[in-house]
Amino acid sequence: MKRVPSSCRQAAVALAAAVLCTALLAQGNSWPTGVGPNPTLPAPKKDGFIPNVHIAPAEGWPKGAMPTPPAGFRVTALATGLEHPRCVYALPNGDVLVAESNRPPPLDGQKDKMAQGVRGRAMGIIQKRAGAGVPSPNRIILLRDTNGDGVADTRTVFMSGLFSPFGMALVGDTLYIADADAIVKVPYQTGQTSITAKPVKVTDLPAGANHHWTKNILASPDGSKLYATVGSNSNIGDNGMASEEGRAAVWEIDLATGGKRIYATGLRNPTALAWEPQTKTLWVVANERDELGNDLVPDYLTSVKDGAFYGWPWSYWGQHVDKRVKPQNPQMVAKAIPPDYGLGSHVAPLGLTFSDSRMPANYASGAFIGEHGSWNRKPRAGYQVAFVPFADGKPSGPPVKFLGGFLSKDGKAYGRPVGVAIDAKGALVVADDVGNAVWRVSAAS
Secondary structure (H helix, E strand, O other), X not given: OOOOXXXXXXXXXXXXXXXXHHHHHHOOOOOOOOEEOOOOXXXXXXXXXXXXXXXXXXXXXXXXXXXXXXXXXXXXXXXXXXXXXXXXXXXXXXXXXXXXXXXXXXXXXXXXXXXXXXXXXXXXXXXXXXXXXXXXXXXXXXXXXXXXXOOOOEEEEEEOOOOOOOOEEEEOOEEEEEOOOEEEXXXXXXXXXXXXXXXXXXXXXXXXXXXOOOOOEEXXXXXXXXXXXXXXXXXXXXXXXXXXXXXXXXXXXXXXXXXXXXXXXXXXXXXXXXXXXXXXXXXXXXXXXXXXXXXXXXXXEEEOOOOOEOOOOOEEOOOEXXXXXXXOOHHHHHHOOOOOEEEEEOXXXXXXXXXXXOOOHHHOOEEEEXXXXXXOOOOOOOOEEEEEEEEOOEEOOOOEEEEEOOEOXXXXXXXXXXXXXXXXXXXXXXXXXXXXXEEEEEEOO
């Protein structure tokens, strides 16, 4: 079969993205509030003593039900009956690793002030109803589909005894895992179904009260560095800025020397990283602050600039000052830059991966984002895997729903998507921590 020149393929992808955006706009799907490169930002509306609460109670999937893909795609359950799967990582040989994890206990006697008292107890009840109250399994599961039907016929405990693991990255014959307080490593051989070697610590990561506990990692294209996300210890510095040292940031770790530095700051809760394939630029999704109303502050997708400051906690979306933060810091606000692209408020993006040419043309260039879903917005937002089309290395249109059906008609959560990854055959795999499943979405052809 004759190979299509790469220039032709790129032109076709760009044309498909343009057609997709034109079709969306023709349907009246212009930029919603809080979405896009220059999102509309309403005036803040501060919540009362108890935050605005509108959760989707966790129910799990009815028998035979599963998420809904776009036309031309099929969904299979790569695995069900998992225990709070949060992050997925696709190995080159086709295996998929799944981090089963949840919030760890506070470290070193630190306390999250937001979790104390009547308010804190109420929030704990809310989180349990939303499916986040289960103990952490602290392990990684390996899934293998040997006959190519989209369903794993081999499932093993790949690693256990970890500390709220989340991100994973394979560099050569070494597998790196981001625990809640450190990056650790183990040797890996292609095809292994379990690892019993004791993990070796690479470096500590800021931890403590762990208001935002997930740590994600991504290897540089040449394998010399890791980039790690570290979320804040509070909503807006509520636990004091001393407890935020090194947090709300992306770190860079040199694997040869073990040295590390802060790469970018002011990102309240960065949760997933990926390299944009055309420009080789680092991108991240981040969860912004709460309790300023239904439509503030937009969660976002942004390229990560070395040395940049993105505003948290003193400002949002560049230099919009958050007057709740005391003391104010005009000098830092003056340095704050806006993100590249708003995803909408409270959608809770927790997963990010870029597509490639193995997907059908209208989904071949862009970012897939696992939106865990809101707990404090009316109407609810998120609860889907969104697709943001890209052209020339930048977002080129409104986000579209790629995988939906996670909410029932009466507002209960069948599932909540978290981590996303492209597997070795070009399909999208999605961790679902309420449905306790990993879904695989592939082109029907």
